[in-house]
Amino acid sequence: MRVLLLASLRARTGNGTTAQRIQEHLEAAGHVCFLKDTFSCDSSLVVSKLISSENFDAALAIHLYKAGRLLQGSRIPFGVIFGGTDINEDAKCEEKVQVMEKVLNEARFAVSFTEAMREKAISNWPHTRNKIYVQAQGIVTAPNISFNWKKCLQSAGIPHDCNSLCFFLLICGLRRVKDPLYLADAFSEWHREDPSVQLIIIGPAVDPVFAEEVKEKVQRADGVHLLKEIPQEDLHAAVKKCFAVVNSSISEGMSAALLEAMDLKVPVLARNIPGNAAIITHKETGLLYSSPEEFVQLSKSLISDPCLQRKIVTRAKEYVTKHHSWEHERNAYQNFVLSLH
Incomplete structure (x- = not known):
């Protein structure tokens, strides 16, 4: 099959x-899968013309509003994958809710990363219950064994005595929903007490103004640093190389x-928040905090x-090995696409 996959493809967003x-996953099963950035499509007409010119047999959309609405009225069958902000944020806007309902009505199936997100979608659109499936994200990691952490820190002007410093790493695209400055003031205060603790925010400038x-802000915050994105x-x-990863x-979707x-x-x-609590059990698989002050308190207790x-x-x-299998995710999406045949 020739499959069109619509999503926000901006630099390293989730x-x-x-x-x-x-x-x-789809190409491993022999399908042709063409990625298209939603930001290059200003209307469903543009997508409709693309579908006709490229002879696509089916489509997938990641994000019920941003991508799904571009497939409304499509002449080919399609499925949607919830992105996170569609169910958590866009669903607060009545106009977007109406659009998303129409998309769900037309979609053959919908995929949610978590049961909690599925239930939230069902509370908005109860009649779609039977077409929403839960499939957690599959995870695979491949650290670069030749990566030079000290050189990376040095090039960014960050203190790099790796043996005596305690690094916290916040990985995110720089946009408001990620709230990367949430911990900045509290962390700076902690850093002034204990200069060994350092917070590094790393990721692409998704929203250039923000x-x-x-x-x-980071330039004025002691112990807080900003790094540009680096390869996966x-x-x-x-x-x-870090003590902990922070969100x-x-x-969050997942x-x-x-x-x-x-x-x-x-x-x-x-x-x-719900997306994080869905994958982390407090003091079992990670730590959940509700304020910057609680973050500092929990971090201190973890260090000690x-x-x-x-x-x-x-x-x-x-937990990740059991619930976020890359192979399981591959099988699931290969089966989802077969249902669009």
Whole structure:
């Protein structure tokens, strides 16, 4: 089959990474899968013309509103994959809710990363219950063994005495929903007490205007640093060099960055929101915090408790291995696409 996959493909956003992984899954089954960035499509007419000119047999959309609406009225069968902000944020807007309902009505199936997100979608559109399936993200990590962490820090002007410093890594595209500055003030205060702790925010400037705000704030925040995005294999290697990986998002579908850290046996501390709580059990597979002050308190307790560290990383690794199998995800999407035949 020739499959069109619509998604936001901007630099290393979660949806873009997911799209590339699904493309690999489908092509492994012999399908032709063409990725198209939603930001290059200003209407469903553009997509309709693309479908006709490229003779696509079926389509997938990642994000019910941003991508799904472009397939409305499509002459080919399609499925949708919830992105996270569609169910958590866009569903608060009545106009978008109406559009998303129409998309769901037309879709053959919908995929949710978590049961909680599925239930939230069902509460909005009860009649779609039987077409919404849960499929967790599949995780695979491949750290670059030749990555030079010290050189990476040095080039960014970050203190790089790796033996005496305790690095916390916040991985995110710079946009408001990721709230990368949420911890900045509290972390700076902690850094002034204990100069060994350092927070590094790393990721692409998805929202250039907001990215400038982040840059200006970080320049004034002691112990907080900003790094540009690096290739995925280097990022996985950097994660292994850090004490913990942090998430401070206002909304998440399912954070691949957290799951990858868990797979790499690095502790995770995440803001206590539904998307994070769906994959982290507090003090079992990671730590959940509800305020910057609680983040600092939990971080201090984790640093001082090697037994808790070992327990968390061991159980987190077991959890990812059991519930976020890359092979299981591959089989699931190959079967989903067959239902569009």
